[in-house]
Amino acid sequence: MKKFIYIVFFLIFISCKYGERPELISEKTSEMVFKKGDNKNWRLKNFNDKNWSAKKSVPEGENIFWARQTIRITKKVDSLELIGIGIHAFGAYEVFWDGILIGKNGIPGKEKSSKEIVIPDKTFHIPNHLLKKGGHVLALRMSQLYEKKDKRGIYSYILNYDFLATDKLKDTIYINILAGAFLLTSLYYLLLFFSDRKQFGTFLFSLSSFLFFLLIIIEYIKFYTSIHYANFIFRLKIIGLLTFLISFIVPYYFAIQFSLKHIKWFTYSYFFILASIYLFISDSYDQTALALSQMMWFSSTLIISYAIYKKQKAAIIVLIGLLLSFVIYKIFIYDISLFVSFSIITLCMFYLLSVKLKEQRLAFEHSIAESTRLRYELLKKNIQPHFLMNTLTSLIDWVEEAPEKGVEFIEALALEFDLLNQVEDQKLIPISQEIELCKSHLNIMKYRKEIDYQWETEGGIKNEDQQIPPAIIHTLLENGITHCAPIENNSMKFKLIIKEDLKKLQYTFLTYGKVRNTKKERKGGTGFKYIKARLNESYGSKWKFTSEAKSHGWENIITIEK
Amino acid sequence: MNILIIEDENRIAKRIERMTKEFFLNTLKNIICVSSLQEGIEYIQNNELDLVLLDLNLNGENGFDILQKSVSESFHTIIISANKHEALTAFEYGVLDFVPKPFNKNRLQQAFDRIIKKEEVTTENLQFLAVKKRTDIQLININNVLYIKGAGVYTEIYLNNGKKELHDKSLEKLSQLLPKTFQRIHKSYLVKINEIKEIIVQTGSKYSVELKNKEILPVGRTKYKLLKEKMI
Numbered sequence: 001m002k003k004f005i006y007i008v009f010f011l012i013f014i015s016c017k018y019g020e021r022p023e024l025i026s027e028k029t030s031e032m033v034f035k036k037g038d039n040k041n042w043r044l045k046n047f048n049d050k051n052w053s054a055k056k057s058v059p060e061g062e063n064i065f066w067a068r069q070t071i072r073i074t075k076k077v078d079s080l081e082l083i084g085i086g087i088h089a090f091g092a093y094e095v096f097w098d099g100i101l102i103g104k105n106g107i108p109g110k111e112k113s114s115k116e117i118v119i120p121d122k123t124f125h126i127p128n129h130l131l132k133k134g135g136h137v138l139a140l141r142m143s144q145l146y147e148k149k150d151k152r153g154i155y156s157y158i159l160n161y162d163f164l165a166t167d168k169l170k171d172t173i174y175i176n177i178l179a180g181a182f183l184l185t186s187l188y189y190l191l192l193f194f195s196d197r198k199q200f201g202t203f204l205f206s207l208s209s210f211l212f213f214l215l216i217i218i219e220y221i222k223f224y225t226s227i228h229y230a231n232f233i234f235r236l237k238i239i240g241l242l243t244f245l246i247s248f249i250v251p252y253y254f255a256i257q258f259s260l261k262h263i264k265w266f267t268y269s270y271f272f273i274l275a276s277i278y279l280f281i282s283d284s285y286d287q288t289a290l291a292l293s294q295m296m297w298f299s300s301t302l303i304i305s306y307a308i309y310k311k312q313k314a315a316i317i318v319l320i321g322l323l324l325s326f327v328i329y330k331i332f333i334y335d336i337s338l339f340v341s342f343s344i345i346t347l348c349m350f351y352l353l354s355v356k357l358k359e360q361r362l363a364f365e366h367s368i369a370e371s372t373r374l375r376y377e378l379l380k381k382n383i384q385p386h387f388l389m390n391t392l393t394s395l396i397d398w399v400e401e402a403p404e405k406g407v408e409f410i411e412a413l414a415l416e417f418d419l420l421n422q423v424e425d426q427k428l429i430p431i432s433q434e435i436e437l438c439k440s441h442l443n444i445m446k447y448r449k450e451i452d453y454q455w456e457t458e459g460g461i462k463n464e465d466q467q468i469p470p471a472i473i474h475t476l477l478e479n480g481i482t483h484c485a486p487i488e489n490n491s492m493k494f495k496l497i498i499k500e501d502l503k504k505l506q507y508t509f510l511t512y513g514k515v516r517n518t519k520k521e522r523k524g525g526t527g528f529k530y531i532k533a534r535l536n537e538s539y540g541s542k543w544k545f546t547s548e549a550k551s552h553g554w555e556n557i558i559t560i561e562k
Numbered sequence: 563m564n565i566l567i568i569e570d571e572n573r574i575a576k577r578i579e580r581m582t583k584e585f586f587l588n589t590l591k592n593i594i595c596v597s598s599l600q601e602g603i604e605y606i607q608n609n610e611l612d613l614v615l616l617d618l619n620l621n622g623e624n625g626f627d628i629l630q631k632s633v634s635e636s637f638h639t640i641i642i643s644a645n646k647h648e649a650l651t652a653f654e655y656g657v658l659d660f661v662p663k664p665f666n667k668n669r670l671q672q673a674f675d676r677i678i679k680k681e682e683v684t685t686e687n688l689q690f691l692a693v694k695k696r697t698d699i700q701l702i703n704i705n706n707v708l709y710i711k712g713a714g715v716y717t718e719i720y721l722n723n724g725k726k727e728l729h730d731k732s733l734e735k736l737s738q739l740l741p742k743t744f745q746r747i748h749k750s751y752l753v754k755i756n757e758i759k760e761i762i763v764q765t766g767s768k769y770s771v772e773l774k775n776k777e778i779l780p781v782g783r784t785k786y787k788l789l790k791e792k793m794i
Binding site: 449 | 570663
């Protein structure tokens, strides 16, 4: 199934083709020249503009200036074909073709009062009788009230009118589908995050999808909405900011998902580098975006290479995706490459997220199974044959030999069963309850072994917050009874020391007795497994457990970090 | 009778001791309880015994080591244990009986009956004969045994690979443990029936059997009839 999906994506990808552009029918025969001032004759085809300046300089306020350029029509135009001229320029202008007004994007000199939305990109129809083969003159009468500092020139292109009018709109259709997909993805994962706040990776993915959605919309919004040229730069600044945020979040996401070491250190230094690029490489907005996204690509690749080195799941596929995105970046022009390569990176993130979610689900299922197993093990304590049958045998003997004691024994047994039933479905119980459980167990063992067992608790039981997973001390107590023999006067003492400070809670459990058979290692017993599994269940990795023979008997220390 | 009880539960040890005393009465010469494997092994090594009563789960340690040692000795072993699922393995090793806990007087005495009556045990579960070697104990699969010959208080076990092993148990004790496929044909011989090729009748009511490996073993006059019935 996975392979099938990859193949489908690959086929879709290679089927993408850049639409054919119509034949060029013109060439520019001079640079655009400029002159401040206003003169009706400046529109004329035969006007001599030899002393005009090649450098655009914008006059004060709404004052008029002119721009001229000679263009040669190189092919004979079919009399029925619509030909247009697309112009990109800041300011309000009137367009003259061979001295004849063919259109305008606003009223030059009256930008403020007319309140018209003066858009920087507009397409005008050139009547066919004005398109004879040979030289022609494009003249613009214009004013530029805003963005005077922007030094961009004036661009024009003569092509099929329909192509000029619809080409970018067609791109917009597809790109908006993409944007919709990102928006939905973002919302879906945001909701997922709300239902489980611990999934920070999900949130980052949702956020980057949303930022990417915004980036697409804002990048392409100019093709279907009229934006005043005064806001053109503002839009570019938003795009820059979005690119900056995405470039930061994507590697940060990878760092978190691949559990990078020193993540704080990485985050701060990466942010610093990105911020420097954002602030200092600002010659052109496209250059800044390019540098930022290259930085994103570079650092993501570093993180993923590290993950591969650490043999992390899914890292290789993500790296392949990144390399592919880089190849595309290099092949296509900026507008296209940005989106295709970002889409691939997002797909990688998507894939990684699904892998991680699966891992988490498996871990969760495992933890449920583990809890059930531990609960079962706890219940089994008192019905496993060694305990139960030995107890019953002793019990029969007490009943036969000393019925009154036998009744006491049954009562002690009933108490232990009752206590175990109370805690069997708990993950943590108050230490006072655990002590009660231990004492009742000792009471039973007194009847069985006829040894004088003593219990001592040291350190205050302050409150209900002092908790412990059920039957942990109980298990240590069982071990103590099993592995230690009583000292001379047929007695054995157990001592529980509770210590608590701001950082940790410590239980020390001591057995005073003769250790039997010290040669054998006792590290992997089922009792220890139970204790460790219980501590894992409740405290993750924030615990320590040691158990060793001492001169007085046995010493167990459980330390729980707060 | 010299009896050793290996049991770590004091109350139960006392119960076993009491019931054992009640059963054997004045035939009992010596009875002692120990509560750990270590003490048990030491006692077995240094004392003459007729019976060991053994708990397989002592202080959390597996009693199968001591079980192997115990069954390789001349005396019988009876297991008294809470873990019923270990019964089959215990019988495979060659214990006389397995008494599950909790037990009562009758059940324990039923086990003791097997010792004094010297009757053949109904169990068919014996799989191994534990033989003492210089440093350790070797388990011989009874499938490899052809016949067993009594040699005073010891026995000689003849194997199908031509080798011979010594066992500390007497022929009587082994015949109690071995399954019915082994037949007593003579006061000194215990033979696996399907290893017998034919019964040879000689003049003067002398009988013998020829085994598949061409060995010839004597057959006791009193055993002949029983053997013949079984062979048919």
